[in-house]
Amino acid sequence: MVALQQLTRADGIDAVLEVLDADGGVIVRDMVPPDTLARFRADMEAAAAGHRVGSVADNELVQRFWGRRTTRFTRLAHRSAAFVDILTDPFYTGVADQVLLPNASDYWMNTGQMMIIGPGEGAQWIHRDAENWPTLCRPDGFEVTLSCMFAISEFTAEVGATRVVPGSHRWDDYGRRAQPDEICQAVMPAGAGMIYTGRVLHSGGANSTDDQFRYGLHLSYVLGWLTPEEAGPLGTAWEEVRHLPEHAQRLLGWRCSGSDDRYAARLWTVDYEDVPVGLDLD
Ligand SMILES: O=C(O)CCC(=O)C(=O)O
Numbered sequence: 001m002v003a004l005q006q007l008t009r010a011d012g013i014d015a016v017l018e019v020l021d022a023d024g025g026v027i028v029r030d031m032v033p034p035d036t037l038a039r040f041r042a043d044m045e046a047a048a049a050g051h052r053v054g055s056v057a058d059n060e061l062v063q064r065f066w067g068r069r070t071t072r073f074t075r076l077a078h079r080s081a082a083f084v085d086i087l088t089d090p091f092y093t094g095v096a097d098q099v100l101l102p103n104a105s106d107y108w109m110n111t112g113q114m115m116i117i118g119p120g121e122g123a124q125w126i127h128r129d130a131e132n133w134p135t136l137c138r139p140d141g142f143e144v145t146l147s148c149m150f151a152i153s154e155f156t157a158e159v160g161a162t163r164v165v166p167g168s169h170r171w172d173d174y175g176r177r178a179q180p181d182e183i184c185q186a187v188m189p190a191g192a193g194m195i196y197t198g199r200v201l202h203s204g205g206a207n208s209t210d211d212q213f214r215y216g217l218h219l220s221y222v223l224g225w226l227t228p229e230e231a232g233p234l235g236t237a238w239e240e241v242r243h244l245p246e247h248a249q250r251l252l253g254w255r256c257s258g259s260d261d262r263y264a265a266r267l268w269t270v271d272y273e274d275v276p277v278g279l280d281l282d
């Protein structure tokens with residue numbers, strides 16, 4: 001039986017990187033402190049109440065990928081102050097620094113997305129998140145995105161814990177389909193997170209319960225020179241981020257990308273200045 005390894009924060013960032021390199025995904029059992037988890041969960045339950053289930057996109061594939069009994073929404077910095085603590089967690093960004101900074105002078109948020117799988121939902125199709133940037137998603141490619149699926153409620157097999165194919169980031173044929181005995185599930189307690197590379201095969205699990213909702217938070221980062229899934233600054237106003245550290249503002253797309261010692265190039269500017277400067281907001 002394949003399974004994901006489980007660590008705690010006390011094991012350290014290097015231990016996470018080692019398992020990530022070998023398996024493509026790793027569970028960290030204490031990713032979110034209990035008080036942050038409680039605040040974030042309350043905010044998400046409030047946001048989910050009244051939010052539509054499934055997608056209104058005029059595209060059958062989008063509707064299937066989304067899940068017809070799954071509620072998804074983003075704009076999480078707008079919806080929850082606790083989200084910003086998760087977004088800037090030095091443990092998670094410490095892992096992201098090691099995985100992504102070899103390939104860019106910085107990275108930003110790809111998306112912070114609630115994925116609430118409702119009763120009766122089927123399993124999502126197995127995919128790699130790096131398929132968002134298809135020409136870069138290949139066996140001889142490099143890391144473009146790093147994700148974590150946080151269990152905001154307990155992830156059991158029945159409620160739809162994320163399915164993962166450990167080691168599939170290292171396959172030399174990305175066209176190969178996973179066999180049933182190569183797939184495991186990220187069963188984990190609330191507050192845990194499954195950190196995974198954009199190159200590992202995974203999907204949402206089926207929710208076979210009658211009445212339980214799986215509250216998952218997907219938070220991912222992407223290289224600063226790639227278009228993120230979520231249009232961050234369009235979903236969270238300057239008034240909501242102006243008091244945050246610059247790092248958080250950049251992750252949310254409210255700052256231009258940093259130049260580094262090698263280049264003067266900056267991306268995502270206004271009047272070729274940093275975003276708040278160009279907009280006279282600073
Ligand atoms: O819901 C999950 O567990 C994973 C969903 C997912 O992988 C995705 O939508 O990209």
Ligand SMILES: [Fe+2]
Pocket residue numbers: 127128129202203
């Ligand atoms: Fe995914």
